[in-house]
Amino acid sequence: MRFSAKRSAYSDMPSSLSQSAICCMAVKLAFDSLTLNVSYLSLSLLYLGYIDQARSRRDEALSRSRCLAHASSLALTLFFALMGGLHTQLAPALILPQAEELGALGAEHGFPIYEAIGAAVRGWCLSMLGRTQEGLALQIKAMATCRAAGALLASSMYLAMLAESYGAAGDPDEGLLQLDEAKRHMDATRERWCEADVHRVRGQLLVAGGDLTAAEASFQQAVAIARGQNAKLWELRTATSLACLWRDQGKRTEAHDLLAPIYGWFTEGFDTPVLQDAKALLDQLA
Secondary structure, three states, X not given: OOOOOOOOHHHHOOOXXXXXXXXXXXXXXXXXXXXXXXXXXXXXXXXXXXXXXXXHHHHHHHHHHHHHOOHHHHHHHHHHHHHHHHHOOOOHHHHHHHHHHHHHHHHHHOOHHHHHHHHHHHHHHHHHOOOHHHHXXXXXXXXXXXXXXXXXXXXXXXXXXXXXXXXXXXXXHHHHHHHHHHHHHHXXXXXXXXXXXXXXXXXXXXXXXXXXXXXXXXXXXXXHHHHHHOOHHHHHHHHHHHHHHHHHOOOHHHHHHHHHHHHHHOOOOOOOHHHHHHHHHHHHHO
């Protein structure tokens, strides 16, 4: 798949509708359609590399869903906001309150999937903060809830997050098993929007396990997939990981020549950790 920003997709709803008419439509459709479109637009912009524009659309969707006081629309926008934070490498301590809000909203309104998603992201945050056993338990239980309900969307992302948590717990081999399951899911469903990141996480776990040759191959595959999808954010994240590996192997010129062009492509989002990490590495390699 290739990411495409459907910038006008959200503009088809007539702006003249009254608030009560919009709420009526939201009830009938389960989601407010404008909020849904803006949320998807924000993610498309994010993965295409337009981070500030993505955050602007995210904030627009969150503001609208809170204004409507429509629980399922708010749950959806909180979910998309979580994904944005995760994939721009926002600090886990900052993502944690958002995950807790989504979980609480799901529990309050009887949305078990959103409650589980909140728990899964909360578990990942705890694992990244050093509370690995507690975090793993939350993630495993949440994923079991989703599977039991037949909610398979984004399973590859949750499995990659679980794999990272196993890595944080000092068990990269178990993490690799989770990524094998993620691959089976992608092959069966053709859900490949985060395929590049699955390979990036695999590379990180292989580095932790000492198999640097296989790690490099995984990073290279991730970069190729991201380029094929025109997913600049995924490409930057993986190029940074591969450049780190090459730096540690003494391949400083190769590392710089890989990372500099993709970092140089970006024109916004320079306050995000994903871009700050890339810039710090480039400064080291200069």
